[in-house]
Amino acid sequence: xxxxxxxxxxxxxxxxxxxxxxxxxxxxxxxxxxxxxxxxxxxxxxxxxxxxxxxxxxxxxxxxxxxxxxxxxxxxxxxxxxxxxxxxxxxxxxxxxxxxxxxxxxxxxxxxxxxxxxxxxxxxxxxxxxxxxxxxxxxxxxxxxxxxxxxxxxxxxxxxxxxxxxxxxxxxxxxxxxxxxxxxxxxxxxxxxxxxxxxxxxxxxxxxxxxxx
Numbered sequence: 654x655x656x657x658x659x660x661x662x663x664x665x666x667x668x669x670x671x672x673x674x675x676x677x678x679x680x681x682x683x684x685x686x687x688x689x690x691x692x693x694x695x696x697x698x699x700x701x702x703x704x705x706x707x708x709x710x711x712x713x714x715x716x717x718x719x720x721x722x723x724x725x726x727x728x729x730x731x732x733x734x735x736x737x738x739x740x741x742x743x744x745x746x747x748x749x750x751x752x753x754x755x756x757x758x759x760x761x762x763x764x765x766x767x768x769x770x771x772x773x774x775x776x777x778x779x780x781x782x783x784x785x786x787x788x789x790x791x792x793x794x795x796x797x798x799x800x801x802x803x804x805x806x807x808x809x810x811x812x813x814x815x816x817x818x819x820x821x822x823x824x825x826x827x828x829x830x831x832x833x834x835x836x837x838x839x840x841x842x843x844x845x846x847x848x849x850x851x852x853x854x855x856x857x858x859x860x861x862x863x864x865x866x
Contacts (some may be wrong), residue, residue, distance in 0.1 A: 659792055662812050666788045666819035670781055670827070677770065684774040691740070691778025692785075698736050699786045700730050704770035719860070726856040734849040737830070740775060741837050768838075769831055776830025789821035818859055825855055 664671075678684045718774060746811055752762045830850045836844025 658806035662816040664818040666784045670777060670823050677759055678774055684770055687771055687774035688778045692782045695779045695782035699798045702732060722860050730853045730856055737833055741834060762840045772831045776827040779830060780826035783822045783826055784819040791815055
């Protein structure tokens with residue numbers, strides 16, 4: 654492969670996120686700060702999870718190897734969804750502070766669109782952290798003169814598969830945050846449950862469809 658291919662994989666994984674950032678997030682410094690804070694938070698959570706699971710790796714490939722991988726995915730999703738709730742509670746406290754300040758200076762409170770944009774920025778940070786951790790960190794060899802295939806995904810280069818998976822998860826995480834925040838705010842159980850369910854299903858599908866990727 655070449656430098657162009659490596660850049661192409663990176664843009665495939667993060668191109669839509671970059672477009673969303675430029676068109677929506679970059680116009681408001683507070684949203685930029687939210688994206689950066691969210692990205693840092695989720696990166697730290699992924700690093701913590703990887704440190705915990707490092708003690709159990711490598712997992713030997715066998716007919717029953719799906720069980721430890723399933724446990725790994727399940728516990729990771731539970732941890733991240735718990736962190737999402739914590740992120741929401743911190744946001745709510747910040748929202749109350751901003752609304753109180755707006756009342757004190759006779760300014761309008763946060764509009765619904767403002768709240769949705771904050772949730773979108775938080776979700777974008779989550780998605781970018783996932784892409785950086787699981788995709789961009791693997792792309793360095795893609796800038797070389799060769800490529801890499803794995804047995805179970807022999808039709809496409811490993812780097813392309815990684816970029817596509819990253820793109821899917823960036824999309825899921827970005828808009829899941831909006832759905833989750835709306836569910837928490839309105840106490841809508843369906844919205845609250847659908848986010849972790851989709852997250853878990855997506856993780857399991859990656860393991861099922863690309864067991865060696």
